Amino acid sequence: MESKKKNRWFIFNQSCVICQRHSPDSVCHHCQQELPWSGPSCYRCAIGLDITVPRSLCQDCRALPPHFDHCHAAFEYRFPVNQLLKRAKHLAGANVLRTLARCLASSLLEQPQNWPDALVPVPLHQARQLKRGFNQAELIAKQLSTQLGIPLLAERLVRQTPTFSQAKLSARARRANLHSSFSLQRALPRHIALIDDVMTTGSTANTISEYLKSTGVERVDVWVIARTPTPRQM
Secondary structure (H helix, E strand, O other), rough: HHHHHHHHHHHHHHHHHOOOOEEEOOHHHHHHHHHHHHEOOOOOOEOOOOOOOOOEEEOOHHHHOOOEEEEEEEEEOOHHHHHHHHOOHHHHHHHHHHHHHHHHHHHHHHHOHHHHHHHEOOOHHHHHHHHHHHHHHHHHHHHHHHHHHEEEEOOOOEEOOOOOOOOOHHHHHHHHHOOOOOOOOOOOOEEEEEEEOOOOHHHHHHHHHHHHHOOOEEEEEEEEEEEOHHHHHO
């Protein structure tokens, strides 16, 4: 009984991290509406486009298609989403991440989908996960699994070697950094959705997708909270 009282007190007194209004969510409904939701985008890599034709591809994906088949991002990686996701790298920001994951789920439900058989979070190396305390991609995937009713396969794909932080690397350096970094513990279904918080160059998703397809996976979708715009779109 005491525990339930504490939980009700916490929910009632929780404030939106943006506007500080009382809210049951870490980002209130009003502020969620004001976030930089994604507009028309490339069907393959989710980069913003000026056209609204379904399944349109950007010039890069037409010239050199990535190994994944489709990417969906709820938001553009702009303020305040970029700051919210940086906050969510720490355990204290996990509630923010759950709220953004619910936004991702709602944006997926608004569009026709070829729904995957399972969700697979991008793994962290064990040492980094122990240091951080949780894997943000897995937390997002758990929320999506609950809301969408899609099985979560969190332990099958592992990062077997530690890699340097991707944040300040070029696309070419990211590819080299990721080479031979992943392994599969058990087979996956033919169609999976790979879950992560942000897509920047797409190197991580592309490397994992290439590897998974070499193991028998036929289709890889990528679902992320946010997609980084190109410099001309900033």
